[in-house]
Amino acid sequence: MKHDGAGSPGLTREGTFKAMVLFTTKMRDLGWPSLPGLLGGAQTIEGRRCDPAIDVDWAEVLATLADGDYASTGDAMTTEEAYEATFRFLVLQFERRGLEYLDDVVNRLSATASEENAREVAEDWRDSLSGT
16 A cells, blocks of 8 residues: 555545545445544544544555555645645535535535536535645
8 A cells, every 4th residue: 555654646526536436435335324424523623533434444555556546746735734624625525515415515526517416526626635
């Protein structure tokens, strides 16, 4: 598995998005139907996830990424920064888009470019990367 410790590469922006999609799909497939429930377990308090199993699931997603999803330079993000962007994206899906089920989020993530959902996903992802 790839790590982002001292001197290790971080995730590219594209790799971070890919990790977010894979994580969201994995959580749905593991039986987390409720977005608010997942957000409760996935939030970080005092440096730890409320549900420690979330870290294992995130690490498993990172292990599936290709070498091209990682970079040593440029705008690479640490895996923790990528996780935080993923969490912010999911919060936006609940707060901004009113989604309550992970299945709805996964469906939005598979929208084609011509669909309104794709524009909203892109907007929410941009905002999650900037921390807004």
